[in-house]
Amino acid sequence: MDSGLLDQTRDKILNAAYGEIHRSGFQAASIANILADTKLTKGALYHYFPAKRVLGLAVIDEVIQAGFEEMVFRPLREAEHPVEELLDILQRKSEYLNETTVKLGCPLNNLMQEMSPLDEEFKERLTRILKTWQTTVQNALVQGQRQRQISADVDCEAAALFIVAAWEGCWGVAKNMQSIKTFRLCMAQLRVYVSGLKTTRKAK
Template structure:
């Protein structure tokens, strides 16, 4: 028992010592709140998200929540900044930087997304777009944060397309910025259509349409 006490005490002390890190007790609680909030918002949207359900799923109480976040909106903003933004950045944006063949890269990312989160995406759509559709018209805080994500996504794709143009992979008669805007819109439209229909075949048909469009951007091959 004594050993137990001292051991646990020391480990906690060391733990706290070496970590402003994310494995302190406080940070862990905060993490659980963020993840539970993300799931709740993903499932029901922000407005219909229930704090009590979030607390139940996070396994903490309301005191903990309002210690870490000042309001429901503050929690929602943190979900956008710390979960949605980073996951879009990691999954979609980073691979586009210095991609040898951006059209191939983007297509592969679509397949990868369908593989990894197919069922969830079919049922619930894209978390980023869901939140943008719900909150952009009615709250500037959400709109600015979400649009910042979309904006860097579009920028990354436009840059990739411009690079491919310069390397002679993509037709020179298309505008990279406009094309990037349309491609992301079409992508979100495809996910949304499949979600609306709740049918996998719609997702596939739509995805193929988009891939077909993307390949149409390549320089015409003679032969």
């Protein structure tokens, strides 16, 4: 058979699994629900994925990581003025966002919080995405320093880490308050922080 580019069934399972995991977390994600969504049966699922765990790992690699790559990492890497692009992305992310998105939260963050202490392989793959994220932001800041957009005395590694952390933090509080307004207010402050890196300043 094909098994090559278009593997509709596998993709359907993958997407349904992503949805279920996003809604309920990995552990509480019910295989029965995934199958109900896809109108498939266990035979199909266990044909493509030998276990629920493997399905979860595939969702991380092929859906979540791919999504970040397209929506955040690539734009940031390819931008000519990465600092502006970073502020742009923060802006865009806080605009395009609906009720359910804010209610369910960031899929990466959700999975990290749930699975990192429980499963080493989950942790590794999720942390890899997080570190790529940090590194990408860090490179943007460094390039910003070269372009005289970011103050020279900024510790880009620490700042990038903090930006990622705060970013996820904004997702978190907005998710709990279930309020888009909260998310926007919070992200606006993050942009204030990033903008603050432009002006020269002293540590304490």
